[in-house]
Amino acid sequence: MPRRYGESTRTLRAATPPARPGAPVSPGPVPVSAYHLDPEESAELDFYGRASNPNWRQLEAGLAELEGAAAAVVFGSGMAAITAALRVLARPDSVVVIPSDGYYQVRRYASESLVPMGVTVIEADHQEIYAAAESADVVLAETPTNPNLDVVDLHRLAGICRGRDKRLIVDNTAATPLGQQPLALGADLVVASATKALAGHSDLLGGYVAGSRPELMEAIARERLLSGAILGAFDSWLLLRGLGTAGLRFGRQCANAQALATVLSGHPAVSSVRYPGLPSDPGHALACAQMQHFGALVSIELADAAAVHDLVARSELLVSSTSFGGLHTSIDRRARWGDPVGDGFARISLGIEDTDDVIADFTRALG
Structure with missing residues (x-):
């Protein structure tokens, strides 16, 4: 069984690349501009800044490790991460539950973007969400809620969604992966604003989606590529540096x-x-x-x-x-x-x- 390190050790390791002789202990950022292409036109890892960047990969690996996920995809903000997850999972004629006592911009996005595309949106507070989940295709929960700090029973909610083969997304911004592990409690996806405690220095915007279902994570990455809601290369490096502490x-x-x-x-x-x-x-x-x-x-x-x-x-x-x-x-x-x-x-x-x-x-x- 792998060793369970303490939180400072875990965050430091999540922000640090594997040791390589001759490489700096803490490498600098890799800017995104034009990449050299292979003249033989073979498959390439980095060919365009909207598609991939070395800073993303290191940051995403660290965030996935902290969330207990198989993968993570970083975005330009927490809202970009949440809306990407909703766009991937919500379909016309589907029913989506969102928190009525959570972050207010999510309710605005749902009413202004999801409803016009034919999605039925149900707003439910931390007490009503279990009953609402019984008829939903997608449930977005926030716990603790912002700003009232009410707590949602994620194990109970995940059981309701799993029993109906529906999807549960959990906003883990307030708790952070150090305070709470939604995937271990049954969530399908975790969304979060990394702008807050993970970056920690009030000097950047960033967000991410984490999960362990390959088909969902591939769809999330595809949505980022096509929508262009990317995290800048330098902000990725700053976030990675902040993650270490x-x-x-x-x-x-x-x-x-x-x-x-x-x-x-x-x-x-x-x-x-x-x-x-x-x-x-x-x-x-x-x-x-x-x-x-x-x-x-x-x-x-x-x-x-x-x-x-x-x-x-x-x-x-x-x-x-x-x-x-x-x-x-x-x-x-x-x-x-x-x-x-x-x-x-x-x-x-x-x-x-x-x-x-x-x-x-x-x-x-x-x-």
């Missing part, structure tokens, strides 16, 4: 999230706290069963929008940002984007600052 960063971020959620759950200025790692959280028992880590996101409810703005103004560490997973602790008032949440609802993404500093900063800023 993801284990260290994510471990600190999760520890900070657990500590902050625990402190804020007893703070008088905070009316509610959502974090799967809290024993009081509705999703805690399920999260313990299917997650290795509870993630770096904490959602809180303050009195109103002004209270969120005051928190940011008084803080010395908080960054106001709608993306998450970076080095810095950030906050986003989700109602500004139209999420069905209260005006004082805020999603916090924990960074890699020292835990005591984060707790002291929030305590001081909340008053």
Whole structure:
């Protein structure tokens, strides 16, 4: 049985090519421009930048290893990965279930692109999704959900889909492959934004689809080739470089999230706290069963929008940002984007600052 390494070792190995005498320990990026063709016109690995690139192959091998997949295909963003998977699996007259309590852009894509092509789209929240899956051809689940951090039972959902020979896609962005392994729980495909915790430095966009069914992964790769939704060569290298420290960063971020959620759950200025790692959280028992880590996101409810703005103004560490997973602790008032949440609802993404500093900063800023 292969040795099971720790997370920092796994992410470092996933980002590092096999050793070759005379080669650098950490090779630089391979730019994409024109490739030299074989004058004999034999089959070639790299012939055009939209079709393949050495940086992709190394990155995809690492992502597949971390997700426990046979293959991965990288895209220019998480949305590009999600929409590619839906285009491959959704057909006219098919029924697709999407999360009503997940990332809002997915709902927009479904209504503006899938419905006009004859797909029936059902929006279901984390409680309704099991019943909705009974009549669906494709189910897209997000867990923990963004921004409420509710947990979906992937083993149960996969059983429903598998029993009907239907397809389950899981958005693993919030949990990351370090926190959750959807394929091992029965999912057919994993989609994720690598922009967040895996890249980790808030300086690029990227996404991927991972899976172990050859016919699905070949179709996904073909969709990328024809749609052109590629990840740039230099961004691929940056993401690969960031992946090497993801284990260290994510471990600190999760520890900070657990500590902050625990402190804020007893703070008088905070009316509610959502974090799967809290024993009081509705999703805690399920999260313990299917997650290795509870993630770096904490959602809180303050009195109103002004209270969120005051928190940011008084803080010395908080960054106001709608993306998450970076080095810095950030906050986003989700109602500004139209999420069905209260005006004082805020999603916090924990960074890699020292835990005591984060707790002291929030305590001081909340008053």
